[in-house]
Amino acid sequence: MTKKATAYAFLERPEHMPRGSLSSHVTSQLREAIVSLRLKPGTMLDKSEICERLGVSRSPVADALARLQSEGLIDILPQRGSVVSLVSLAAVKEYIFIRTALECETVRKLAVERPGGLVEALEANIARQRDLATEDDKQGFHNVDLQFHEILLNAAGYRRMKAMVDTARNNLDRARHLSNRIRETALALEEHSAIVDAIVKGDPEEASDAMRRHLDSMVESVFEVARQSPTLFSDGELAQA
Amino acid sequence: MTKKATAYAFLERPEHMPRGSLSSHVTSQLREAIVSLRLKPGTMLDKSEICERLGVSRSPVADALARLQSEGLIDILPQRGSVVSLVSLAAVKEYIFIRTALECETVRKLAVERPGGLVEALEANIARQRDLATEDDKQGFHNVDLQFHEILLNAAGYRRMKAMVDTARNNLDRARHLSNRIRETALALEEHSAIVDAIVKGDPEEASDAMRRHLDSMVESVFEVARQSPTLFSDGELAQA
DNA sequence: CACTGCCAACTGGCATGTTATAATGCCCAA
DNA sequence: TTGGGCATTATAACATGCCAGTTGGCAGTG
Structure with a gap:
């Protein structure tokens, strides 16, 4: 198996974020990656992978995905996964x-x-x-x-x-x-x-x-x-x- | 002690919401209450009270508050509380x-x-x-x-x-x-x-x-x-x- | 009486456990 | 070969536990 740890290599792991800014940090990291197309439209987002890479729990990541959905950058498919929205x-x-x-x-x-x-x-x-x-x-x-x-x-x-x-x-x-x-x-x-x-x-x-x-x-x-x-x-x- | 259960009496407790619509339901309940001024500008929102009244956990309520914040209807003061935003x-x-x-x-x-x-x-x-x-x-x-x-x-x-x-x-x-x-x-x-x-x-x-x-x-x-x-x-x- | 420093209670942010549901692949019957 | 149920699996939704920052009151001090 190829190590897939490099999949989200562009996400910067925060050192000691002040409490309350973790979600925002995750959000802007992902937003930056999506807007710059490092995360290509249509790619499935592996939440647990992102958690591991960033060293955070699921909460701030789920939070970030929800925000990005409201910004139109990702689509959340109930019980199926989150996908980078297509550019139409x-x-x-x-x-x-x-x-x-x-x-x-x-x-x-x-x-x-x-x-x-x-x-x-x-x-x-x-x-x-x-x-x-x-x-x-x-x-x-x-x-x-x-x-x-x-x-x-x-x-x-x-x-x-x-x-x-x-x-x-x-x-x-x-x-x-x-x-x-x-x-x-x-x-x-x-x-x-x-x-x-x-x-x-x-x-x-x-x-x-x-x-x-x-x-x-x-x-x-x-x-x-x-x-x-x-x-x-x-x-x-x-x-x- | 006056029973304060009437504080959020206008919130309708859902019976058996299909999974995936609970957050949205809480959101629209609160939005409706805020827009119609049943929840007055400046009032502090007691999250646990709302949870109890609606019979749901903190997750969907926190979710709803986050959305309403992005809609400009409430302000979330970190570690202090959530307040219905003032009308200016x-x-x-x-x-x-x-x-x-x-x-x-x-x-x-x-x-x-x-x-x-x-x-x-x-x-x-x-x-x-x-x-x-x-x-x-x-x-x-x-x-x-x-x-x-x-x-x-x-x-x-x-x-x-x-x-x-x-x-x-x-x-x-x-x-x-x-x-x-x-x-x-x-x-x-x-x-x-x-x-x-x-x-x-x-x-x-x-x-x-x-x-x-x-x-x-x-x-x-x-x-x-x-x-x-x-x-x-x-x-x-x-x-x- | 005013002012300062400490403590307890309450909040939202974060972590983690649990559950329902949609998709997938498999098996078996037609 | 095909088509329809059935178990498996992976996911978001939801529940809950825990922690740190903020605040307000109170005690003690000037």
Whole structure:
């Protein structure tokens, strides 16, 4: 028999977690693994294996799985097991819908209120995007891209709304990793700039439209990949529509 | 000693729940109690009491509390206790923001796609609203009002998005019960009609705007109550702004 | 009287034991 | 060969035991 101890090797065993944070730790470990596709869609999760690897009991693991289920990252089949949820184009459409709704409304609000320091933070972020785009540093650009949306969501000051966007983004990140495709940085930079410009101008409609265009082009990009490789998604044939 | 067994008398003890639905049952019992204010904001939840009343162990109850926390209905204070979350105007604003974002985007989508049977269902619903409004049946109108939004969300076909709107609505319902105020039915009917008209016309912008006006008037109504009775909300003084 | 430090009680987090149920493979009969 | 029950097995759901952190009261001290 091959030793299967390596199956969950990427999970970090906690040393002495303060009481009360064990569940959260397990959750984020598993979430990270699922979003980054180290745990592939459709794989069965062996709970006792995970317990052993992490040196914790079943409680925090069961807790983590329940949370991840509510985040849409795993499916719990009663009395049968827990499985990493499949990535479907239907889910991609829904999560982009959610992001569009929430983020458009966010920039609309920000364009009206323009809280202090926001424009400065956005412009500094755009400047860094420009640098990384010219250097063609895709990974670096992606990180600053994340920060861009982060700045907007934080400025709105709505904690729960931000959490909703985050779960949507985690699910979409799986699709991004699946397609192993980083969008054209120059294009994203342009779209980001349009959003900032509209906020600077204080035009909520235009800000919302710019954000919508930005997210629309993301869904377009995913569907393009799906047309080329339909098998990546559990409902890949849907891409022909 | 006064027998405190009546404390959670409104919780229905399940007879023989099928395995796998106990947690959900406890969750919905508690959710219903919290949303309807039978469990008042700020009250401490006695877990063992609840277990005894429902005749279940701590597991499903702990499970339920965790879910309700993620829905924003209770706060879990580590090692201290679980408390029904306070209703704040800040929370009302955030949840209305979330509903506005998601429901505006929903009607925008529906105005474009106009799925079969939708318009008929909406017009039938509006007709019932009209009847109940003329009869001045506030409670009946409210139920049909709920169904109106339900029809729209179901038509969009986005299960998770609907769940997000539902948690927002639950939280807002607490504010509604707190203020013990049913909005003017004639006004709501008008707003609903405007939404349907825009969908019939196939005008996404107008549909979105109509939905926004509808939800805006709701927040206005809550803040008006807050100005009259600031103590109803944990941050009632905020209403003066 | 105020203030500090200790102790007991209560809580939720974690560990572990127990049970019902869905799936699987096997056997045997048709 | 096939198809339908039956035992086996693995899993999540549930029950329960235990532990550590927090708190509030009380005693003792200034």
